[in-house]
Amino acid sequence: MQFPKKDILDMASLSAEEIMLILNTAENMKEISERPIKKVPTLRGKTVILLFYEPSTRTRLSFDIAAKRLSADSLSISAGTSSVVKGETLIDTAKNLEAMNPDMIVIRHSSAGVPHMLAGRVKASIINAGDGMHAHPSQALLDMLTVRQNKKTLEGLKIAIIGDISHSRVARSNINGFTKMGSSVVLAGPPTMIPMGIETMGATVTYSVDEAISDADVIMMLRIQKERLKSFSFSTEREYAITYGLSADRMKQAKPDVLIMHPGPLNRGVEISPEVADGPFSIILDQVTNGVAVRMALFYLLSGGVKNADDN
């Protein structure tokens, strides 16, 4: 199967078959990162621009490593060092990058819809590395890959996502991704952090963390940002930790084979206690490892790669 898309903009626009192809391709890519010489010539001569308008350590590094392991030339631009500070518009920046003929542009931006806007304007493939509160498809894909490695399937699982759903592009992309593959998603958090109409995306909502985790196969905790205090989303970190945080004590009600995930960066002691983050159920660092493989798969497939994992 040839990958039919020019861009990776969000999970909503990927079919179940496309998701499977990406995950299978990523599975194949993993092995490259385990070699002593972690580089293959597959994308030699391809240019990848990493255009980050928002701070990022993990995601940017992950994309950068993924590009380099496939021998693509990757260049990183952040808003602080680009002409954005001189007042250039997004479209002008995009046109200028386009004039240098990159093959792929990875973009992160604080405004939802920016990757869509660029996708319609440039010939290069656009990969959304997070746009506002909208989507973060490579994160959802790496989360799904990590779950599949542990559970051997993505069907019939119950995924609990807990925390600030309102502001989370990770939650939105995972709701789309996991429900598309046949799992169910339950969301929990304070009502101030559950956005209106989220159930129309196919998830169920509860305000009780205990209820959400009781028969969950996967518990995904989201980062709580102190800035949300200004919008009256919660009272104190103390009360949040007690009411909505994942503690060792609360874990006693979880299934014995539950998986604990977190997109990072962690706020230890707020949404997740250190014992749980470092405990036996945690696959948080596997997520990071898989991130590189998933991003290698995206670069490969968008560059016209046709090799399906099943062929090996």
Add this chain to the structure above:
Amino acid sequence: MLTIIKGGRVIDPGNLNSIMDIHISGGKIIKVIETGNNDESADRIINAAGKIVTPGLIDMHVHLREPGHEYKETIASGALAAVHGGITAICCMPNTNPVNDNRQITEFIIKKSKAASAARVYPVAAISHGLEGKVLNEYGDLKQAGAVALSDDGMPVTDSQLMRRAMEYAKGFGLLIISHCEDPDLVADGVMNEGAVATRMGLAGIPNAAESVMVKRDIALCELTGSPLHIAHVSTKESVAAIREAKKNGIPVTAETAPHYFILTENAVGQYDTFAKMNPPLRSEEDRKSICEGLSDGTIDVIATDHAPHSILEKDIEFDMAANGIIGLETSLSLSLQLVDDDILSMEGLVEKMSKNPARILGFENGIQADLPADITIIDPDTEYVIDVTDFRSKSVNTPFNGMDVKGKAVLTIVGGKIVFDGLE
């Protein structure tokens, strides 16, 4: 010089609805008589057979961008766009730069509009100095200079005491207050209607309550002061219900909506289309239906456009950073005629919403009868066409209606007896 508009269906609600000839001379209507061979010594005969002839349409909510942002719209280009859309008079909001909060700006607008010799332009002056919601302006001076109403449109008056005093003080000068009802704290970072669509798109939402809490406050102040109040751009079902109730209780409140609120819903935002971004935002289907009901039962008195020109500098950017507003002067009539097709309004009802009611609310003379100024719109109700921004007189093109199939349009516009737009073949 005698002009005769011959054989059209003259619709002037409460006065006329029949095939008549209108004689115009010296800028005025001199007589309205049964059609026939009465050409006398006419200098020009306008054949209006098959057309609808109405008192000039009035758009009481328009943003012209002069002074300050002439690249978006000037007073002249806005006045020309108006007559191209069949509108003979517009009220322009004070959020220019500098703000129209003083006699000089008001007089400047009137002077410029006279030179344009297109639609009549009536300035709406600011309620508070600089639209800052802190100090009242000199309403007497502004009225003398030619301001017809007061509004801090675009900037809600959050201080309830200032709003109360503004309404009372304005009453002393016989000036109407037009309220932009919005609670900015509830809007917060919102950029489109709050609900499932915004949630899926990852955009911060604006709840209906951000509008309706202020509508309810202003109705309470209207009841307290007894000063007439006009509520701008109503977009939610809760606002419609509150206004309906207030009218039932005899509170002197009137209201307007705009075509986009009875035609479009939040779904028009589609793939982050900034031409579907305005304030208040496009709402849900339920709200859209309530707006139609409010128009139909008389709760909403007026169709205005909230014509808000912006260039690509403000619109071809990130959705959440893009400016609010769409243009409307050249699409308003065609879009509103859909209400007649859909049996929400009769043709007479439409003429009330777009001409008679705004005139009544603002205290203007307007109608098809002898001795009144000859401000007349001739409408072809049957022409089907595709809305095309390249045909617009406005300097801006920010409309989500480009490319839409519509039926009916203005074919001739007369202001003060002078033909200012002639689209008759």
